[in-house]
Amino acid sequence: MVEPIVQLNVDGAIAIVVLNDPDHRNAMGIAMFDALDEALGAIKANDDVHVVLIHGRGKVFCAGFDLAAAVEDASLMGTFIQRLSVLIRSLRRLPQVVVAAVHGAAIAGGCALVSACDLVVVSATAKLGYPVHRIGASPAVTIPTLQQAIGPGAARTLLMSDELIDAPTAYRIGLAGRVSRDDESVLDDAMTLCETIARHGPHALRTTKAWLNELDGSLDDERFEHPAESSAQIATLNEARLMLGAYWQGRPQT
Amino acid sequence: MADIVLTNVADGIATVTMNRPGARNALSLELIDALAEAIEAVERDATVRALILAGAGKAFCAGMDLKGVMADAAGMRRMLQNFSRVMRRIRRLPIPTIARVQGAAIGGGCGLMVVTDFTVTHPQANVGFPEVSLGLCPAVVAPWLMRRIGSGRARAMLLAGGTMTGREAAEIGLATHLAERDRLDRETAELARRLAEGGPHAIAATKRWINELDGSLDDEVFERGAKLSADVLTSPEAQSRLRAQFGG
Numbered sequence: 001m002v003e004p005i006v007q008l009n010v011d012g013a014i015a016i017v018v019l020n021d022p023d024h025r026n027a028m029g030i031a032m033f034d035a036l037d038e039a040l041g042a043i044k045a046n047d048d049v050h051v052v053l054i055h056g057r058g059k060v061f062c063a064g065f066d067l068a069a070a071v072e073d074a075s076l077m078g079t080f081i082q083r084l085s086v087l088i089r090s091l092r093r094l095p096q097v098v099v100a101a102v103h104g105a106a107i108a109g110g111c112a113l114v115s116a117c118d119l120v121v122v123s124a125t126a127k128l129g130y131p132v133h134r135i136g137a138s139p140a141v142t143i144p145t146l147q148q149a150i151g152p153g154a155a156r157t158l159l160m161s162d163e164l165i166d167a168p169t170a171y172r173i174g175l176a177g178r179v180s181r182d183d184e185s186v187l188d189d190a191m192t193l194c195e196t197i198a199r200h201g202p203h204a205l206r207t208t209k210a211w212l213n214e215l216d217g218s219l220d221d222e223r224f225e226h227p228a229e230s231s232a233q234i235a236t237l238n239e240a241r242l243m244l245g246a247y248w249q250g251r252p253q254t
Numbered sequence: 255m256a257d258i259v260l261t262n263v264a265d266g267i268a269t270v271t272m273n274r275p276g277a278r279n280a281l282s283l284e285l286i287d288a289l290a291e292a293i294e295a296v297e298r299d300a301t302v303r304a305l306i307l308a309g310a311g312k313a314f315c316a317g318m319d320l321k322g323v324m325a326d327a328a329g330m331r332r333m334l335q336n337f338s339r340v341m342r343r344i345r346r347l348p349i350p351t352i353a354r355v356q357g358a359a360i361g362g363g364c365g366l367m368v369v370t371d372f373t374v375t376h377p378q379a380n381v382g383f384p385e386v387s388l389g390l391c392p393a394v395v396a397p398w399l400m401r402r403i404g405s406g407r408a409r410a411m412l413l414a415g416g417t418m419t420g421r422e423a424a425e426i427g428l429a430t431h432l433a434e435r436d437r438l439d440r441e442t443a444e445l446a447r448r449l450a451e452g453g454p455h456a457i458a459a460t461k462r463w464i465n466e467l468d469g470s471l472d473d474e475v476f477e478r479g480a481k482l483s484a485d486v487l488t489s490p491e492a493q494s495r496l497r498a499q500f501g502g
Contacts, residue, residue, distance in 0.1 A: 097413045119410045149406035174403075174426070177410040193414065200415055201389025203491040208386060208412055211393045211482055215475070216405040 006035035008042060013050040013198040014191075015043045015096070022058025028109050029066030030076075033083040040090045050205060051197045052094065053190055054117065055101040061126070062110030067135075071248045077137065077235035084109050085141050085228035088116035092145060092218045095206050097197050101190035102176070103183040107164070108132050112142035115149045115175065118209065119193060122167045122176040123186040129164035136243030138234045140227035148216045150174045259288040260310070261295060266303040267446045268296045275311025280319035281362050283333045290340040297347060303450035305351040306442055307344065307370055314355040314379075315363025320487070321500055331484040337362060338394050338480035341369045345398070345470050348458035350449040354442040356435065360417065361385055365395030368402040368428065371461070372449075374442045375420040376435040381428065382417030388499060389492035393482035397475055401468050403427045 007018040017039050019026035026032070043049055056062050065084075070076045091098055091113070100106075100117040105127045114120055114128065122128070130139035139159050147155045154173040158165065170176040178193070180186040197205070213219050234240060260271040270292045272279040279285070296302050309315050318337070323329035344351060344366070353359075355375040359367040364381050367373050375381065383399070385392040392399075392412050400408040407426055424432040433441040449457075465471050486492055 118413050148404075148409075151404045151406075174407050177407065177414075196416070197386075197414060200386035201491045201495055203489055204386045204389045204391045204486055205413060207391045207482060207486050208393065208396070209409075211391070211396060211479070212400075212405070212409050212412065215397060215400060216409075 004035060005031050006039050008039040010043075010046065010049060013048060013202075014194050015046070015049045015052045017043075017052060017054045019054075019056040019062055022056075024066065024068075025060045025063035025105075026056040026058065026110070027063050027066040027068075028080065028084070029069050030079070030083075032066070033080075033087060036087055037090065040087075040094060043096060044090075044094055049096055050200075050202045051097045051099060051194045053099050053101060053194050054113070055187055055190065056103070058104075060104030060110075061100075061102045061106045062113060063105065064108030064110050064132075067244065067248060071245060074241050075236070077240065077244070078232035080109070081141050081232040081235060082228055084112055085224050088112055088142070088145055089221075089224055091116040093213060095209065097205055097209060099190050099194050099197070101187050102126050102128070103186045105164070108137075108139060112139070112145070115142055115145040120176045121178045121180055121186055121190040121193065122170055123180050123183045124167050125183060126167050126170070126186075127164040128167075128170050128175060129161075130159055131162050131164060133162045134243070135247045136234075136237070136240035138231035140231040143227050144217070144223045148218070257288070258285050259292045261292045263299065263302060265447070266301060266450050267306065267443070268299065268302045268304070269306040269308055270296065271308045271310050272315060273310045275309075277319065278311065278313040278316035278358065279309040279363070280316045281333075281337060282319040282322055283329065283336065285319070286333060286336045286340055290336065290343060293340060293343045293347065296349075297343070302349060303454060304349050304446040305344075305347060305370075306354055306446050307351060307366060308354045309356070309363075311357075313357035313363075314353070314359045315366055316358060317361030317363045320496060324496065324500065327488045330487050331481075334394055334480045334484045334487070335477075337365075338476050341365060341395075341398060342470075342473070342476055345369050346465060348461060349454070350446075350452075350457060350461075352442055352446055352449070354438060355379055355381065355420070355429065356438055361390075361392065362395065365392075365398060368395070369398045372431060372445065373429040374431040374433055374438060374445060375423060375429040376433055376438050377419060377421040378435065379420030379423070380417050381420060381423050382415075383412055384415045384417055386413065386415040389486070389489070389495035391483050391486035393479040393486070394476075395479075397469070397479055401470065
């Protein structure tokens with residue numbers, strides 16, 4: 001039997017969403033977006049679930065978009081960006097509290113996912129960031145949630161640097177709220193946090209999250225749509241196509 | 255009976271002290287209203303150049319005193335509304351304000367700690383917003399917390415509940431200054447003295463502009479926050495959790 005690309009396990013008040021494509025470093029392609037949308041839809045409809053844990057199987061949390069597919073079909077980058085914009089809004093607006101457990105790396109689209117979660121636990125050895133200008137892509141789709149997560153000044157530095165940051169830096173700027181000892185302990189630590197949250201008043205949690213969403217602009221579609229549209233547009237340019245092709249050809253073979 | 259709020263003005267510095275040490279300065283309606291009066295008096299006193307907000311006894315403030323209004327939905331609403339108003343009044347004072355936090359600042363007490371311009375605490379203090387564990391919603395303080403530590407950290411803190419140490423609070427910017435417990439009063443006074451030296455018109459203009467930029471003058475948001483907290487507080491979930499807590 002083929003394993004699903006996203007696993008959803010509901011155990012009482014806690015739903016666990018697993019990015020389950022370890023051979024491709026949990027890269028996000030159409031199948032992954034479809035499966036995540038479906039999982040979040042099921043969680044949203046389940047009033048017994050109060051907290052959601054999201055993590056990745058294999059060596060990394062998520063390496064970003066499925067670039068192999070985008071090299072084959074140049075129109076896909078724009079599609080991925082639009083799908084990601086919808087996905088991060090769904091995560092942010094899920095009535096339940098969302099906790100990310102990040103090990104290995106959360107890169108580009110993977111880091112955008114992280115920025116949309118309510119609480120983030122990272123492994124001490126994890127790397128995060130948006131090194132995408134080098135492939136001619138703009139990470140603007142993450143700006144609405146990244147600015148809220150770390151403030152506009154730090155968001156500017158992180159996005160313009162085109163570099164990955166380490167876990168202590170992620171903690172210092174507020175992208176991560178907790179740092180776990182290593183890749184092995186991050187899931188347990190995040191689970192403990194989920195168990196604590198699951199004991200809180202569910203009505204109080206939902207009201208608090210909805211209020212925070214209202215206060216920080218998470219319900220304002222325009223804030224999300226505009227950067228997604230413009231970076232999808234950039235992805236159709238020749239610059240993007242050529243740089244992605246060159247990057248893909250020259251990438252280290254693993 | 256001693257006054258529930260004490261005000262002392264010396265050398266241009268007003269110290270407003272919540273004075274219910276036996277109840278860890280829990281915010282009763284009476285205390286909230288007395289605090290509002292004291293802040294109003296500071297506002298009117300043109301000789302005051304800085305404010306220290308303090309709590310008498312072992313704790314700065316243990317949060318809202320819900321026990322007194324448990325059976326009184328209208329009382330709870332009034333309490334949250336008045337609390338929201340006094341926080342706005344503190345925020346909009348044209349002088350620098352400092353919360354001097356010893357022992358504990360919990361829930362609404364932690365709200366008072368983040369609405370001021372500065373917060374001095376000591377490494378072992380216990381501060382935070384455990385509201386959600388009691389089925390309560392910290393909506394009334396959320397806008398102020400976001401302005402102090404940013405929306406991402408505020409989100410994580412309010413949804414996870416619990417408390418943290420003064421040292422951790424200083425690390426994430428929840429407190430602006432850290433002093434050893436036995437030096438807390440002295441270092442807070444020193445900070446106030448330094449701040450009071452600035453040109454009062456310049457300080458008032460700067461503060462007014464920061465308040466305008468960060469939405470601190472937007473009454474509608476704060477009224478909504480107070481109402482949301484009151485709505486949740488009077489809900490069955492909160493009432494049953496509070497009864498379990500208070501043994502009522």
